[in-house]
Amino acid sequence: MHVHRYERIWIAFGVIMLVVFLSAIAFASVADNINPPSGMQTIDPTKVAQTPPFDHPGLRKIGDGRYEAYYVAQVFQFTPSDLKIPVNSTVSFYVTSPDVVHGFFIPNTDVNMMVIPGWVNTSTHTFTKRGTYLLICHEYCGIGHQNMFGKIEVQ
Numbered sequence: 001m002h003v004h005r006y007e008r009i010w011i012a013f014g015v016i017m018l019v020v021f022l023s024a025i026a027f028a029s030v031a032d033n034i035n036p037p038s039g040m041q042t043i044d045p046t047k048v049a050q051t052p053p054f055d056h057p058g059l060r061k062i063g064d065g066r067y068e069a070y071y072v073a074q075v076f077q078f079t080p081s082d083l084k085i086p087v088n089s090t091v092s093f094y095v096t097s098p099d100v101v102h103g104f105f106i107p108n109t110d111v112n113m114m115v116i117p118g119w120v121n122t123s124t125h126t127f128t129k130r131g132t133y134l135l136i137c138h139e140y141c142g143i144g145h146q147n148m149f150g151k152i153e154v155q
């Protein structure tokens with residue numbers, strides 16, 4: 001079978017690029033020790049309910065207008081499901097899961113995380129507008145996934 005010279009060059013180019021990209025991924029995952037993006041906090045997923053501060057999830061005031069919110073994402077709910085905060089609060093969210101991978105997404109903010117069992121993921125946002133924000137799971141987590149949501153009331 002005759003393969004045209006330009007076709008051979010193009011196939012070689014494609015194979016070389018594939019090898020280059022796969023090598024870059026392999027190198028990055030080993031050299032940079034790639035992990036889920038978070039504060040690199042780990043937690044035993046079988047002991048979330050006994051591990052502080054996730055044994056009492058909820059809001060903690062840490063300063064003037066500054067809060068920490070500890071969330072447990074579990075099939076098929078967020079705990080707490082309803083959070084009330086004053087307007088112009090800066091909230092650092094800490095989220096973990098005792099079961100499967102969930103999502104933690106607050107539309108119209110930059111809070112968009114993957115919740116992975118064994119890890120505590122974090123994100124911080126300042127709520128400058130009053131209103132009710134939806135909190136949704138955007139990683140398919142099972143048969144009741146579409147019912148997994150919460151709300152954040154900024155008052």
Ligand SMILES: [Cu+2]
Binds near residue numbers: 137140142145148
């Ligand atoms: Cu889900």
